[in-house]
Amino acid sequence: MQKPDLVIVGAGPAGMAAANQAAELGLKVCILDEQSNPGGQIYRDVDRVAPIRGDALGADYTYGTRLTDKLHHANIVHMSGATVWAIEKGFCVSYTQNGRGAQIIADHILLATGALERPMPIPGWTLPGVMTAGAGQILLKQSGVVAQNAVLVGSGPLLYLIACQMLRAGSAPKALIETQTGADTRAALRHLPRALQGWPYLVKGLKMLAAIRRAGVPRYQGTASVSITGTDHVEAVHFMHKGRTKSISCDTVFMHHGVVPNTQAARSLGIAHHWHNAQQAFVPKLDEWGHSDFAGVFIAGDSAGIGGAKTAEAYGKLTALKIAEMTGRLTVGERDRKASPIQRSLSHELAARPFLDTAYPPFNAALTPSDNTLICRCEEVTAGDIRRYTKLGCTGPNQAKAFGRAGMGPCQGRYCGLTVTTLIAKETGQSPDTTGYYRIRPPLKPVTLGEIAAMDITTDESPQ
Amino acid sequence: MKTASTFRELTREPRVEVTLDGEKLCLPDGANLAAALLVAGVTTFRKTPVSDTPRGPFCMMGTCFDCLVEIDGVARQACMLNVRAGLAIIRLPDAQVPNAET
Ligand SMILES: Cc1cc2nc3c(=O)[nH]c(=O)nc-3n(C[C@H](O)[C@H](O)[C@H](O)COP(=O)(O)OP(=O)(O)OC[C@H]3O[C@@H](n4cnc5c(N)ncnc54)[C@H](O)[C@@H]3O)c2cc1C
Ligand code: FES
Numbered sequence: 009m010q011k012p013d014l015v016i017v018g019a020g021p022a023g024m025a026a027a028n029q030a031a032e033l034g035l036k037v038c039i040l041d042e043q044s045n046p047g048g049q050i051y052r053d054v055d056r057v058a059p060i061r062g063d064a065l066g067a068d069y070t071y072g073t074r075l076t077d078k079l080h081h082a083n084i085v086h087m088s089g090a091t092v093w094a095i096e097k098g099f100c101v102s103y104t105q106n107g108r109g110a111q112i113i114a115d116h117i118l119l120a121t122g123a124l125e126r127p128m129p130i131p132g133w134t135l136p137g138v139m140t141a142g143a144g145q146i147l148l149k150q151s152g153v154v155a156q157n158a159v160l161v162g163s164g165p166l167l168y169l170i171a172c173q174m175l176r177a178g179s180a181p182k183a184l185i186e187t188q189t190g191a192d193t194r195a196a197l198r199h200l201p202r203a204l205q206g207w208p209y210l211v212k213g214l215k216m217l218a219a220i221r222r223a224g225v226p227r228y229q230g231t232a233s234v235s236i237t238g239t240d241h242v243e244a245v246h247f248m249h250k251g252r253t254k255s256i257s258c259d260t261v262f263m264h265h266g267v268v269p270n271t272q273a274a275r276s277l278g279i280a281h282h283w284h285n286a287q288q289a290f291v292p293k294l295d296e297w298g299h300s301d302f303a304g305v306f307i308a309g310d311s312a313g314i315g316g317a318k319t320a321e322a323y324g325k326l327t328a329l330k331i332a333e334m335t336g337r338l339t340v341g342e343r344d345r346k347a348s349p350i351q352r353s354l355s356h357e358l359a360a361r362p363f364l365d366t367a368y369p370p371f372n373a374a375l376t377p378s379d380n381t382l383i384c385r386c387e388e389v390t391a392g393d394i395r396r397y398t399k400l401g402c403t404g405p406n407q408a409k410a411f412g413r414a415g416m417g418p419c420q421g422r423y424c425g426l427t428v429t430t431l432i433a434k435e436t437g438q439s440p441d442t443t444g445y446y447r448i449r450p451p452l453k454p455v456t457l458g459e460i461a462a463m464d465i466t467t468d469e470s471p472q
Numbered sequence: 473m474k475t476a477s478t479f480r481e482l483t484r485e486p487r488v489e490v491t492l493d494g495e496k497l498c499l500p501d502g503a504n505l506a507a508a509l510l511v512a513g514v515t516t517f518r519k520t521p522v523s524d525t526p527r528g529p530f531c532m533m534g535t536c537f538d539c540l541v542e543i544d545g546v547a548r549q550a551c552m553l554n555v556r557a558g559l560a561i562i563r564l565p566d567a568q569v570p571n572a573e574t
Pocket of ligand 1: 017018019020040041043047048051091092093123125141142146273308309310311316317453533
């Protein structure tokens with residue numbers, strides 16, 4: 009393959025929009041995604057699935073085909089089923105596709121790796137049958153598989169979305185056990201005037217709530233002390249509601265209390281991050297065009313900070329404009345002229361964000377879990393262990409690894425990193441920024457020796 | 473091992489034969505392997521190396537590693553694979569779950 013001008017990691021809305029914009033401006037683009045079809049999380053597998061299950065999944069899902077269509081462009085090479093496991097200076101991107109390792113070289117990199125579900129460590133969350141709400145959606149989208157005796161736990165619009173998608177698929181969830189409180193709703197009201205500028209989102213939310221009510225699915229709001237029990241598999245969810253203990257038996261639990269940026273790739277490059285208080289997560293430090301402090305590396309979409317699919321699309325385009333300008337395809341004036349309608353649309357897209365973030369905050373008890381709760385799923389470290397390490401002098405996540413292996417399992421801290429930072433910061437009284445995060449080293453995903461042995465090393469084919 | 477599944481397929485796809493720990497199982501051809509095993513009533517995909525407790529798919533997007541199974545001698549994420557005829561799936565002995573760092 010000819011050396012591309014831009015390599016994009018992730019074919020979600022951010023990556024796809026950036027690829028198309030850059031290709032339209034004459035850049036050669038290579039976009040890699042570990043999924044076998046483009047779409048990212050929101051539009052997962054949309055080309056194949058929209059014709060068969062588009063009705064149950066809704067118009068916000070099938071919209072994705074507009075973006076996947078635009079990948080068919082002479083300047084775009086889409087590598088599907090390609091898992092990126094290392095990005096090194098230069099830039100050399102190593103990936104595995106069909107069991108073979110390979111590398112690709114480019115001067116500009118866009119990380120559009122999306123979000124992860126915010127870890128929700130509550131007692132029992134590691135039992136088989138407990139999954140993220142996003143996993144429930146993926147089962148429904150990609151595989152047409154729906155849970156029949158499921159309870160939804162947590163907070164946020166995505167919980168209502170999956171409830172509605174399950175309803176339309178003919179399997180109503182048994183209950184919604186919601187963790188946001190009346191106080192959260194009242195606090196959110198001051199953001200309502202601004203949110204009204206993004207009124208289509210509010211209308212969608214109200215419609216989803218109405219559908220859930222019509223279907224007779226019980227909603228328990230302001231719940232506390234949520235726990236899950238079962239022997240080899242989930243059997244019930246227990247919680248406090250209005251001062252009483254309740255239990256609901258079920259076979260599946262889908263949990264969600266927000267999504268957080270997937271920063272693994274950016275972290276592995278040593279890109280600076282800072283703590284975003286409203287999102288209770290680390291986000292990379294970027295300029296208005298998504299350029300990081302590592303020259304040539306850009307980040308767009310949810311991996312740059314949570315903003316949702318339309319925002320991801322807009323930022324993907326802005327990044328492509330900036331790269332086109334840097335490579336001489338656009339003048340600064342042309343770039344700014346093309347950018348200004350996109351920037352205007354962003355302010356509408358982001359209008360409802362402060363309202364939603366305040367109305368549906370993360371579940372506090374899962375940010376700083378009780379001592380006995382497992383927080384590192386891989387190495388089975390508890391919140392109490394982390395507190396104990398801190399008392400013994402541990403001041404940051406990398407030290408915590410030495411104390412007790414938290415973050416050293418196969419997920420590389422993806423589902424415990426933020427909890428470990430938060431717990432240590434609470435115990436030491438330091439800020440999350442001072443406390444820091446795990447150092448992430450490649451490989452980002454496990455590679456086998458066979459895959460490396462089969463590696464086909466692309467040499468730099470720069471024109472003579 | 474096989475119980476009535478609590479997951480339902482919206483449309484029934486043609487089946488192919490695979491084996492799970494040597495036992496025959498019919499799964500939808502080309503389907504996501506983790507989803508197909510869930511529909512087949514498989515709930516435990518592996519046990520943890522630390523406390524030998526059961527785990528099953530959690531994220532379905534290749535990030536949690538709770539769905540690891542062994543195929544052709546390699547630990548693979550079931551949620552990132554597709555079903556094909558003849559697949560020999562082995563549930564990993566807990567000690568073989570790989571680590572990121574040692
Ligand atoms: C499971 C899940 C389900 C969601 N569902 C919805 C929904 O239905 N509606 C909604 O509004 N929002 C949803 N969201 C929120 C979602 O993050 C955004 O709406 C939107 O998908 C963000 O777009 P993006 O382009 O930033 O990233 P994504 O759409 O997440 O795309 C990122 C892509 O990067 C790829 N990738 C990541 N790392 C690598 C790697 N190392 N190598 C190769 N490829 C890689 C992934 O396979 C993925 O396709 C969901 C989030 C999650 C985590
Ligand atoms: S279910 Fe999480 S990696 Fe497969």
